[in-house]
Amino acid sequence: MFKIQSSGSSRPTALASLRNKIRRHEMSRAHEIAQELTEKGGQDLLGNLVRAVSHTVLAETNAVFRTAYYLAKMNRPFSDHDDLIELQEKNGVTMGTSLHSRFSSTTIVEHIAKKMQTKIVDSIVSSSSKLSVLIDEATSLSHKSATIVNVKASLDGATPEFVFLDLVEPESQRAESIEEALLNCLDTAGFSEEWLQNNWISFVSDGASVMLGKNSGVATRLTARYPNLFTWHCMNHRLELAVNDAVDEVQAVNHFKVFMDKLHNLYSQSNKNSRELMEAAQEMGSQVLKIGRVLNTRWLASSFRSVKVVWRSYEALNRHFENAAGD
Template structure:
């Protein structure tokens, strides 16, 4: 069947409703959408004369009116209105003449002419300025909404807190618009702000041509697998290196190396970090040592190295410290006995609220501040183990008194009384006091080292110096012990420690010198000075020799190697380094780039651990489930955004309006829902 006026150049067009299916001669068809009463040729003629027309489901619409519907509404003249039919593409007719009259009438209308002016302004990039001049009041109201949504993200509140916050501002006299009051509006605004912020960050990195390091980690949050990505780079071009949260990606395809690698590459590409930029500027990637990330055959880092051969991989030093501590504990049987006893204390008071309450009552009687006894030598940082040992040290008199009371309590069964009596004997034994003091001294130093390694500003060379210093301190403490050991020895000599009578030694206490040496050996084995540290170390002034004759040629080979690794001219780097050493002047840009790059190498992946702590605090069980995009946007604003008091929402409002979103007072909402009948109690207040 052929439709009227559709036989063109021997090509047969078949029409169904408002589509023309044109046979192309090669056996295929080409579908062209046309108004109901027009042929394809007639439609082509109309859009050539009126390019502002568009078609939707066989009906006509106006592009400028559609785009201008949410923009510059305060610039309308009295009586001007955008016809919803032309905005939504719903103008139609079965009569050609009637449809033509509608087009002519709309073309000559004031609203269409005004929308055409807006479209021209938008093309000339003067729309934001026009919005500021014409709609200053509306923009200010939208700014208030943006600032409120930003506060919700920074304070890690639920999106549903947006409506009451807006009502509160309105009650306090603030001028608030009709739109952007709901939780959905809050989510959209936060997503927009995070997207624009990420664009600014990536654009700045590319303009500064900053070298970057990646750190990634994967974890499970409420049953969902996520990958978190941070980058470390110079953000100002003057050597101000900082860690930046980049993205949080849900691992929908699985947690294997291939899925993580594909998700990471897609995340970098979406952020604007393309392969060409990464090939020149990606210098290292740090991970916690999980096999899926660091596997030598098919791990994520191995896959990255196959594409970026100059990439350096770094095993997180903070995690290596944890491995060294665990190796030391396992090497001594007495340490295992100590660990088992502390674990019993944790289970005893963590599983029984009654015993925890009784212990607190005893501590109050003795004027002792009770500290929570946690687990020891678990997956947490070594600082957590130190806090547990310190809690036992502080709670020692309260524990002894509590165990004595429970062992003599006739209300308890014979089995329970014997259990507490055994705990009391173990606690008041001189060997346990000795072990507790020895463990506290060692863990205090290791805790200090762990916290230094986890600092954001710590470089990889500084990390090595901290480790070396700690091993020297532990070596010096082998013979005489630390502060806690001295206090314990003083009490043991008197037979009373913290008011508790001490009984004789038992076999199997920790050999202090052997334990200290085990820690030193494992630290040295787990964290040696690898090739990267040796290359970067000459750039640190603290590693320079004191004698001038030794300083002349010091670091020459390492600086040349680093320059070659980073694609910088080696001869210029050596000459500038020589002037830097001997004359104290940092001239030229090559050496400065090397110094900034040395600070960019990541020492740990602790930033990822902090990031997942923020994830757990943001995506709590008490709030609705968040999509990965919304959660990533919240984290980007929370971790990277400026404080609320200096946040300037104006640029984000401009980009919001330019993207075609509504202002906060761009329309009057419809009829409100029925309000609930007030409680009779409210009349009392």
């Protein structure tokens, strides 16, 4: 606290002295600093600074998240994440100092996938769309039996489409374990028991006895729990079984299979043959696609593509064999 005193013995002189001091104080640097401090005190500078820093960090995080999403969208390896970050920084984009490793990229994609799945499930549940579930058995990299769970439903009133839900590992290959794993998967995803009772209309699987067994198969157990459930043997699996039965009956197919396998081995195991086939295709003005195997562990559509490739590449194959025969 400061006390301002006037000078002079008479009242007019004292008042004049005080007015002069007030005028000089208003024009002083100390008064300007006091005014600035008063104005800054009402501006919430600390809050504004925190918001500015948060906005900057959020923008940097968004850029990193979009980069990781690009890798997943384009089926690129996560090892490209750090290189893409470096490229964008050289182009002038501020990418921050964290979340630049491939491990961070993996975690980011998993987080985005969970959020997208939650949004899809919430849309299905809120619209009371009818639900179909398709499961199929697979083997993980650790040679453990796993079950792929797909659902089919209408999203926002559009045409129903298949959506991958989860990959679960039942405790065993018994029907009870598969049923428990499936129901836990649906519950974890956001489909409640009450909602399933009203909206789950179909269950699709392969024709294994553990799935479609009449006495204690997964389909039978689910039907007992959900009376309105319609069970179905997957058409793709039925087609595979039909083709396998036909191949067993028609022995001549084995000669065709041997011929296709020899073509595959001829060009997949020799770079020289592949190069000569490409040269023959250029002479004929045609395009050569990759020749695969037929009637193996892949789906029937893969065998059809292999046969179609040979059919389209017939001229190039014929020219290559003619050139090789005359060499």
